[in-house]
Amino acid sequence: xxxxxxxxTQECSIARALEIVGERxxxxxxxxxxxxxxxxxxxxxxxxxPRAVLAARLQTLTSEGILEKRRYQESPPRDEYVVTERGIxxxxxxxxxxxxxxxxxxxxxxxxxxxxxxxxxxxxxGECPACGTIVPxxxxxxxxxxGLDPDPADPVSRALLRPKxxxxxxxxxxx
Amino acid sequence: xxxxxxxxTQECSIARALEIVGERxxxxxxxxxxxxxxxxxxxxxxxxxPRAVLAARLQTLTSEGILEKRRYQESPPRDEYVVTERGIxxxxxxxxxxxxxxxxxxxxxxxxxxxxxxxxxxxxxGECPACGTIVPxxxxxxxxxxGLDPDPADPVSRALLRPKxxxxxxxxxxx
DNA sequence: CAGATGGGTTCATTCACCGAACCGAGGATG
DNA sequence: CATCCTCGGTTCGGTGAATGAACCCATCTG
Numbered sequence: 001x002x003x004x005x006x007x008x009t010q011e012c013s014i015a016r017a018l019e020i021v022g023e024r025x026x027x028x029x030x031x032x033x034x035x036x037x038x039x040x041x042x043x044x045x046x047x048x049x050p051r052a053v054l055a056a057r058l059q060t061l062t063s064e065g066i067l068e069k070r071r072y073q074e075s076p077p078r079d080e081y082v083v084t085e086r087g088i089x090x091x092x093x094x095x096x097x098x099x100x101x102x103x104x105x106x107x108x109x110x111x112x113x114x115x116x117x118x119x120x121x122x123x124x125x126g127e128c129p130a131c132g133t134i135v136p137x138x139x140x141x142x143x144x145x146x147g148l149d150p151d152p153a154d155p156v157s158r159a160l161l162r163p164k165x166x167x168x169x170x171x172x173x174x175x
Numbered sequence: 176x177x178x179x180x181x182x183x184t185q186e187c188s189i190a191r192a193l194e195i196v197g198e199r200x201x202x203x204x205x206x207x208x209x210x211x212x213x214x215x216x217x218x219x220x221x222x223x224x225p226r227a228v229l230a231a232r233l234q235t236l237t238s239e240g241i242l243e244k245r246r247y248q249e250s251p252p253r254d255e256y257v258v259t260e261r262g263i264x265x266x267x268x269x270x271x272x273x274x275x276x277x278x279x280x281x282x283x284x285x286x287x288x289x290x291x292x293x294x295x296x297x298x299x300x301g302e303c304p305a306c307g308t309i310v311p312x313x314x315x316x317x318x319x320x321x322g323l324d325p326d327p328a329d330p331v332s333r334a335l336l337r338p339k340x341x342x343x344x345x346x347x348x349x350x
Numbered sequence: 351c352a353g354a355t356g357g358g359t360t361c362a363t364t365c366a367c368c369g370a371a372c373c374g375a376g377g378a379t380g
Numbered sequence: 381c382a383t384c385c386t387c388g389g390t391t392c393g394g395t396g397a398a399t400g401a402a403c404c405c406a407t408c409t410g
Contacts, residue, residue, distance in 0.1 A: 007203070010222075011324060011332075013285055014206055014269055017276030022199070024398075028182070031189055040357055047185075050399050055358060065279075076407040078356070086279050092299070093275055094189055096268040101192030104240075104261050110188055124267070125300040149186060157186075199367075215388050225368050230389060251376040253387070 020064050021090065025049045027097075029057050030090050033067060033083040035142065035160060036170040040081070046156035061087070083167065091137045091166075095126050108147025116141040116165055140166045195239050196265065200224045202272075204232050205265050208242060208258040210317065210335060211345040215256070221331035236262070258342065266312045266341075270301050283322025291316040291340055315341045 007015035021027050028047055037043055044054055058081055061067040066087040072080045095113075102109060114121050115128035116139045123129050126140070143163040144150075152158055159172050182190035196202050203222055212218055219229055233256055236242040241262040247255045270288075277284060289296050290303035291314045298304050301315070318338040319325075327333055334347050 010203070011285060011327075012203075012206070012273070013276035013281045014273040015203060015276075016280050017272045018202060020276075020280065022197075022202070024197070027193060027197070028185070028187075028190060031187070041355085044357090050401095051358070052360085052400095053398060076356075089275055089279065093268060093271040096271050097192045098187070098189040100264055100268055101188035101190075101195075104264065105191050105195065106188045110186060125302075127300075152186075216386085219388090225370095226389070227369095227391085228367065251387075 020060075021066075023057070023060075025053055026057050026061065027090075027094065029054070029061060030066065030083070030087055031094055033081065033087060034091060034094065034137065034166050036164060036166070036168050037156065038080040038082055038169055039078075042156050042170065042172065043081075045154045046160075066090070088137050088167070092126055095122075096124075099124055106147070109145035110147045112143050112145045114141045114143060115139060137166050142166060195235075196241075198232070198235075200228055201232050201236065202265075202269065204229070204236060205241065205258070205262055206269055208256065208262060209266060209269065209312065209341050211339060211341070211343050212331065213255040213257055213344055214253075217331050217345065217347065218256075220329045221335075241265070263312050263342070266315075267301055270297075271299075274299055281322070284320035285322045287318050287320045289316045289318060290314060312341050317341060 007019050010016070021030065025047060028049075029043060032043055032046055037046060040054070040058070043049075043058070044051060047054065049057075058067065058069075062069050062081065064086075065084055067081040068084050069079050069081055072078055098111075112121060113126075115131060115135045118128065118130050119141075120128050120130040122135060122140065126135055127133065128135050141163060142160075142165070144161050148161070149157075150161070152161070155172050156170065159170050164170075182194050185191070196205065200222060203224075204218060207218055207221055212221060215229070215233070218224075218233070219226060222229065224232075233242065233244075237244050237256065239261075240259055242256040243259050244254050244256055247253055273286075287296060288301075290306060290310045293303065293305050294316075295303050295305040297310060297315065301310055302308065303310050316338055317335075317340070319336050323336070324332075325336070327336070330347050331345065334345050339345075
């Protein structure tokens with residue numbers, strides 16, 4: 001966690017994980033990356049985090065192999081941050097955390113996750129109750145739930161209103 | 176999260192969850208509570224967190240209904256912090272996080288979780304592969320894995336070496 | 351050429367974390 | 381009955397991270 005006192009004495013994989021993704025904003029960056037956000041500016045707009053903090057987080061996530069920075073156009077040179085397998089592997093954690101948050105502190109469902117192949121809503125562990133299998137992240141379809149603001153201010157949130165598969169790059173309409 | 180900028184604009188259950196359990200040390204306190212730690216001093220010794228921070232976290236966790244503070248003896252008056260159902264519901268999150276940490280950053284397994292009824296090691300979602308059911312947290316048996324230091328310095332870590340069920344109050348030997 | 355865009359860096363302020371010291375109630379010890 | 385010890389904190393000065401606003405620079409666009 002790169003603070004004065006780290007979790008080094010902990011001898012625990014949870015602590016080790018938190019050293020990497022336990023800092024403020026980090027898990028939300030990964031969440032957005034799974035939702036298909038890839039560009040610095042889109043993260044910035046959607047998260048509302050300070051620019052310096054975002055830059056630092058993208059840096060660490062990249063060096064830890066959770067995101068990958070890659071050039072997607074020359075002239076002007078532009079990079080995007082794409083989530084790797086290691087980042088995708090955080091999906092069960094984020095799923096569990098989101099479920100806990102909704103069940104204990106949220107009223108309405110904000111986002112709904114379905115098995116893209118059959119349309120069934122995912123169970124608590126990311127499994128498809130109909131097919132009886134764990135749904136790969138690429139086959140998860142995210143659709144807005146009833147509690148979500150239907151007309152958000154920022155274009156990234158607007159783009160996230162459209163049903164889309166996880167990991168699919170986000171398409172922002174010029175609007 | 177009670178910082179200058181909170182996650183309020185996020186409209187997301189993950190962000191809401193992180194506002195509550197996303198601060199430094201918080202998830203480790205919950206982890207210890209699930210492991211059976213209940214007393215201020217035991218948390219202190221095992222975590223190595225600053226006293227003020229620990230007190231603050233126990234306070235928030237209690238007011239959020241994740242721990243419950245209760246008198247377990249008069250004279251001298253002593254309280255313990257017992258994890259509630261809401262706290263127990265964080266088990267899937269911690270399980271997923273620990274698994275991710277071990278698979279991607281740990282070498283050896285530090286702790287092993289088994290179905291107490293049949294001894295089978297839990298699957299990634301906390302299910303028993305033999306029985307085919309999700310194992311209730313109370314029926315999870317925690318045993319030390321090969322990577323765990325067999326002779327730790329503090330008495331809490333030593334007590335956690337003995338196989339024990341989750342939630343079962345920790346017994347520290349006087350030693 | 352002026353302005354916009356994308357992706358940052360710099361900087362002063364604020365705030366949380368840190369560790370050490372202190373504190374008070376209530377046994378235990380001699 | 382004076383002292384020490386334990387438990388569960390609080391207080392406090394110092395440090396380092398987060399914040400938000402400003403600035404920067406290369407490249408398009410009009």
